[in-house]
Amino acid sequence: MNTQLETKSQTNKAIKSVSKRNKTIKNILTYAAFVGPALLFFIVIQIIPFFMGVYYSFTSWNGVSSTAEWVGLxxxxxxxxxxxxxxxxxxxxxxxxxxxxxxxxxxxxxxxxxxxxxxxxxxxxxxxxxxxxxxxxxxxxxxxxxxxxxxxxxxxxxxxxxxxxxxxxxxxxxxxxxxxxxxxxxxxxxxxxxxxxxxxxxxxxxxxxxxxxxxxxxxxxxxxxxxxxxxxxxxxxxxxxxxxxxxxxxxxxxxxxxxxxxxxxxxxxxxxxxxxxxxxxxxxxxxxxxxxxxxxxxxxxxxxxxxxxxxx
CATH class of the missing domain: 1.10.3720.10 (MetI-like)
Incomplete structure (x- = not known):
């Protein structure tokens, strides 16, 4: 009898764990669906060009040539x-x-x-x-x-x-x-x-x-x-x-x-x-x-x- 109760309890815990995990995954996917595109565009349009600009500020690049000479400060x-x-x-x-x-x-x-x-x-x-x-x-x-x-x-x-x-x-x-x-x-x-x-x-x-x-x-x-x-x-x-x-x-x-x-x-x-x-x-x-x-x-x-x- 005790063994059956323990088994049933473990089964319920496993079901709750799986349900909680599924809910977490669902929430993550929901957030990703709404926030993901905006975050992607922000990174591509703002963050990446900003760090590229920081890099080019230490070069003598003329904006046209394929190479940029490093000139430091x-x-x-x-x-x-x-x-x-x-x-x-x-x-x-x-x-x-x-x-x-x-x-x-x-x-x-x-x-x-x-x-x-x-x-x-x-x-x-x-x-x-x-x-x-x-x-x-x-x-x-x-x-x-x-x-x-x-x-x-x-x-x-x-x-x-x-x-x-x-x-x-x-x-x-x-x-x-x-x-x-x-x-x-x-x-x-x-x-x-x-x-x-x-x-x-x-x-x-x-x-x-x-x-x-x-x-x-x-x-x-x-x-x-x-x-x-x-x-x-x-x-x-x-x-x-x-x-x-x-x-x-x-x-x-x-x-x-x-x-x-x-x-x-x-x-x-x-x-x-x-x-x-x-x-x-x-x-x-x-x-x-x-x-x-x-x-x-x-x-x-x-x-x-x-x-x-x-x-x-």
């Missing part, structure tokens, strides 16, 4: 010692990043506050403000190039206003702000959508209670709303920093880095180095340095804003 030494163009483009891109991040998020958050109110036309306005983000950067740049060169000049003749008579794309300072204006015009609608989603998650009962206690609109905004939606600020600032650093299409279509390379972004500098001057090894070395700097900026920003979230 020569490309990096050349960048730091004898490449003022890259340094200037980096300074321009960093300055542009700070201006673009502040303006884009200020406009995006302002639009979100406005369109989160009970307006009858808010859905239409949300669509209108988001449309620029759908337009491709090159097309957007050429549209605004026409506006700056032809449109503003015509308005300046009719109104005699000095603002419209400025050489918007022909002077270093005005060209810089011209690029900032176009970038903010394109990106602000995208930031607006994120901020609206965050604002809609704020508990209205909390706001009503604060109003009853006598809180002003400014107090509601600074003491309740902004602290509650800090995660949205973290996301939006991260996105705008990365987008501003990587600006290429708007920059190249508006000014092509001019006048006299004064508005040349790092992305344009790397593109010219690798594909116009056929110094692919030097171009990839610049891109690796660029990647490191952008990673440092975004990591510091995320850590700083996340810390504020915890404190709030």
């Amino acid at each position: 020569a490309n990096y030494i050349k960048i730091f010692k004898n490449d003022p163009g890259f340094v200037n483009s980096f300074l321009f891109t960093t300055k542009f990043m700070f201006a673009a991040v502040i303006i884009s998020n200020f406009i995006g958050f302002g639009l979100a506050l406005l369109l989160n109110a009970a307006l009858k036309s808010r859905n239409l306005l949300r669509t209108v403000f988001f449309i620029p983000n759908v337009i491709g950067g090159l097309l957007l740049g050429f549209i605004w190039q026409f506006i700056f060169v032809k449109g503003f000049a015509s308005i300046g003749k009719m109104t005699d206003l000095a603002f419209f008579k400025l050489p918007w794309l022909g002077d270093e300072n005005t060209a810089f702000w011209g690029i900032v204006i176009v970038f903010a015009w394109q990106i602000s609608g995208y930031m607006m959508v994120i901020y609206i989603a965050a604002l809609q998650g704020v508990d209205q009962n909390l706001l009503e209670a604060a109003k009853i206690d006598g809180a002003s609109n400014w107090t509601l905004l600074t003491k309740i709303i902004i602290p509650l939606i800090l995660p949205a600020f973290t996301i939006c600032i991260f996105l705008t920093i990365s987008m501003a650093f990587k600006i290429f299409d708007i920059n190249i279509s508006l000014t092509n880095g001019g006048p006299f390379n004064s508005t040349q972004s790092v992305a344009i500098n790397i593109y010219q180095e690798a594909f116009q001057y056929n110094r692919y090894g030097l171009g990839t070395a610049k891109s690796i340095l660029f990647f490191i700097v952008v990673a440092i900026f975004t990591t510091v920003q995320v850590l700083a804003t996340k810390k504020r979230e915890v404190e709030a």
Whole structure:
């Protein structure tokens, strides 16, 4: 009798073990079916080219020949010692990043506050403000190039206003702000959508209670709303920093880095180095340095804003 019970118990354990193993295999296959293709494309499109770029940054490859001569740290030494163009483009891109991040998020958050109110036309306005983000950067740049060169000049003749008579794309300072204006015009609608989603998650009962206690609109905004939606600020600032650093299409279509390379972004500098001057090894070395700097900026920003979230 005891032997039969032991046999039956062992059989049940074996069945459970097989069932558990089958379930585990099924879960693995399910995850592989859904995650596998995306992971494969990510590895092929992102990871492998990244490590290939790291390798080529230590070579003198011209991007065409079948052989790549190993030169070690020569490309990096050349960048730091004898490449003022890259340094200037980096300074321009960093300055542009700070201006673009502040303006884009200020406009995006302002639009979100406005369109989160009970307006009858808010859905239409949300669509209108988001449309620029759908337009491709090159097309957007050429549209605004026409506006700056032809449109503003015509308005300046009719109104005699000095603002419209400025050489918007022909002077270093005005060209810089011209690029900032176009970038903010394109990106602000995208930031607006994120901020609206965050604002809609704020508990209205909390706001009503604060109003009853006598809180002003400014107090509601600074003491309740902004602290509650800090995660949205973290996301939006991260996105705008990365987008501003990587600006290429708007920059190249508006000014092509001019006048006299004064508005040349790092992305344009790397593109010219690798594909116009056929110094692919030097171009990839610049891109690796660029990647490191952008990673440092975004990591510091995320850590700083996340810390504020915890404190709030």
